[in-house]
Amino acid sequence: MNNPLCDFQDLPRFAQVHPEQVTPAIDALLAQARDCIEQVATETAAPTWDNFIAPQTDVHEQLQRAWGVVGHLNAVVNSPQWREAYNENLGKITAYYTDISQDPRLYARTRALHADPAFAQLSAAQQSQIEHELRDFRLGGAELPPADKARFAQIQAQLAQLSAKFEENLLDTMNDWVLWVEDRAQLAGIPEDVVAMFAQAAAAEDRPNAWRISLHAPSYLPILQYASHRPLRETLYRAYATRASEWGKPEWDNGVLIPQILALRQEEAHLLGFNNFGELSLAAKMANTPAQVLHFLRDLAQRAKPFAQNDMAQLRAFARDELGLESLDPWDIAYVSEKLRLARYAFS
Numbered sequence: 001m002n003n004p005l006c007d008f009q010d011l012p013r014f015a016q017v018h019p020e021q022v023t024p025a026i027d028a029l030l031a032q033a034r035d036c037i038e039q040v041a042t043e044t045a046a047p048t049w050d051n052f053i054a055p056q057t058d059v060h061e062q063l064q065r066a067w068g069v070v071g072h073l074n075a076v077v078n079s080p081q082w083r084e085a086y087n088e089n090l091g092k093i094t095a096y097y098t099d100i101s102q103d104p105r106l107y108a109r110t111r112a113l114h115a116d117p118a119f120a121q122l123s124a125a126q127q128s129q130i131e132h133e134l135r136d137f138r139l140g141g142a143e144l145p146p147a148d149k150a151r152f153a154q155i156q157a158q159l160a161q162l163s164a165k166f167e168e169n170l171l172d173t174m175n176d177w178v179l180w181v182e183d184r185a186q187l188a189g190i191p192e193d194v195v196a197m198f199a200q201a202a203a204a205e206d207r208p209n210a211w212r213i214s215l216h217a218p219s220y221l222p223i224l225q226y227a228s229h230r231p232l233r234e235t236l237y238r239a240y241a242t243r244a245s246e247w248g249k250p251e252w253d254n255g256v257l258i259p260q261i262l263a264l265r266q267e268e269a270h271l272l273g274f275n276n277f278g279e280l281s282l283a284a285k286m287a288n289t290p291a292q293v294l295h296f297l298r299d300l301a302q303r304a305k306p307f308a309q310n311d312m313a314q315l316r317a318f319a320r321d322e323l324g325l326e327s328l329d330p331w332d333i334a335y336v337s338e339k340l341r342l343a344r345y346a347f348s
Contacts (some may be wrong), residue, residue, distance in 0.1 A: 219236075
């Protein structure tokens with residue numbers, strides 16, 4: 001209870017969680033979870049909701065909540081210390097869930113519970129959870145031969161690492177990019193509180209007569225929506241659209257990671273008997289096939305496109321007639337939309 005990550009009595013204590021608390025908490029919760037799994041897997045009595053499903057649900061809710069707090073803080077207050085703590089434990093979490101999804105004892109007891117006549121007496125929610133767990137066992141490789149199970153586990157570990165690196169590259173690009181503005185006129189149209197935030201950020205770096213702009217949402221969104229200075233909008237738009245790409249630092253290029261992720265996903269799908277990752281992804285979703293999804297999207301696009309074209313025509317006409325913009329580029333759309341709302345509906 002001295003570790004806020006292990007306190008589940010109330011809402012998460014985000015402000016009290018520090019990187020050095022992550023490993024002790026995750027190790028303790030993983031040990032607790034593994035003890036629980038061993039107990040329910042070796043129970044001699046027939047599996048029931050109370051002696052089999054409920055204990056697992058309780059320990060996994062605690063583990064998932066703690067890890068969710070860690071993942072959130074790693075994203076929003078990222079630092080070398082938080083990144084180290086997150087990556088140090090990511091492999092443990094991935095390995096644990098891979099292990100239990102392939103545990104033949106758990107799979108057999110879940111199947112036995114599903115086949116038991118008492119299953120019909122469970123609530124609809126309980127029945128649904130058990131059916132979902134059976135599905136997740138199959139998707140987790142429980143039915144694979146030993147060699148394929150080992151490869152499946154390797155794929156899960158690699159995908160977890162690549163996904164974490166992908167997010168880190170985006171974050172590093174965002175944190176690294178800075179635009180210094182020294183002409184106040186270039187910030188025309190931007191709300192004063194946002195401009196004050198830019199000035200405060202500059203003053204914190206010993207630039208009292210400048211304004212510091214980043215790609216983070218509190219900077220990026222107001223500029224795209226309000227900045228009258230079109231080159232400023234274009235600069236921010238292009239920088240944001242090319243984050244972690246070949247246009248930046250090579251060590252942060254996610255273009256290198258994407259083919260690796262796609263190849264691993266395809267191999268994972270083939271191991272589980274699917275033709276492609278789209279089919280695997282849909283196994284736990286409402287749509288049945290990738291073709292069904294594409295049909296829905298194309299039908300939606302066909303129905304929506306005339307309305308979108310009409311909206312764009314109005315935006316182009318307003319931009320030309322009221323704002324003097326002969327062309328409407330991507331970095332103009334939010335700005336012109338805001339001006340149109342204000343002029344037509346008095347709504348800002």
